[in-house]
Amino acid sequence: MSITVTTWSLEQTSPDDLRPAAEPAGDVRIVRAEVPSPEFSRFLYTAVGGDIRWTDRLGLTYAEWQNVLDQPGTETWVAYENGTPAGYVELAAQDEGVVEIVYFGLIPAFRGRRIGGHLLSYGVARAWDLAERWPDRPPTKRVWLHTCSLDGPHAMDNYLRRGFRLFDTKTEEQPEVATPGPWPGAQA
Template identity: 70%
Template sequence: MSTITLTTWSLDMSSPGDLVPAAAPGPEVTVVRSEVPSPEFSRFLYASVGGDIHWTDRLALTRAQWVEQLGRPGVETWVAYDRGTPAGYVELDPQDDGVVEIMYFGLLPEFRGRRIGGHLLSLGVARAWDLASRWPDREPTRRVWVHTCSQDGPTAMANYQRRGFKLFATETESKEESETPGPWPGA
């Protein structure tokens, strides 16, 4: 198998005022919080969004591991719908000391390039900043961060930077190239 160079960029923002929202793509796109944790739905989103861009870290998780991950206080999944069809999602992962990571963010391939991503990211970041209003045991958010890599979509990094994220770390490593599993891993 061949080796590739993988670059991972970490970006953050330290104030809700840093967010530069994208324009809404139109009334046919809505973003709704998935308030009932559903491992099946979250796995569908994860595999469908990440199948062509090398998201594989969660594919081997058992249902119980998905339940554990999604059931932690403050973990939220926000889903973009285009005329009732899931188009993408953002998953918020609260961490210690008022930090929230945008753990996963992306669109299903059919919905990329339609101005949905900037809007979804804007709403996801805003929800990261006001997470404590929905989870009273959490301290207020003081930092939101995300990482992206050279295998993510070609517009990912630019979208994060347009929303106000600032680069704070870059890591490069050699990695064995792997095939993308597609939206139906194992099929």
């Protein structure tokens, strides 16, 4: 059985494109995970993407996770609400001043609390100033990401509100996969 999935690619080409969201009420902090940790990254990946069919990294070994995290210009920024991880944004520097927002999202219990717009704004700002933390990287000229019809219902609107512009759309049939959740049986 297959499903039709539409994937949209969006970009910003200047730091002036960013339209930051208001900060949410309460104790929300965003902190860079400075020690590359496959265990923590896998936790974030499954906790955020488990109900929206993120499966592309589930088969990675520990060494493969470590390799992804050790790439120069790769950063993970984590939002915490009252000390609890609420979501994350993963940045990956590419060639010629391009930075991809590889993953972005919130753990389901934290969605709908105005944390997502703030986290995305913060992550995009960090993509634009990435060269300050990675002096061997060229200044950022473009920040891009993709989202798809399987992502949360507010994802596209959040990206557009932050100043991203659509530059490509693809539709394809993909095999239907069970929603894995953050651990086996979590969605039962």
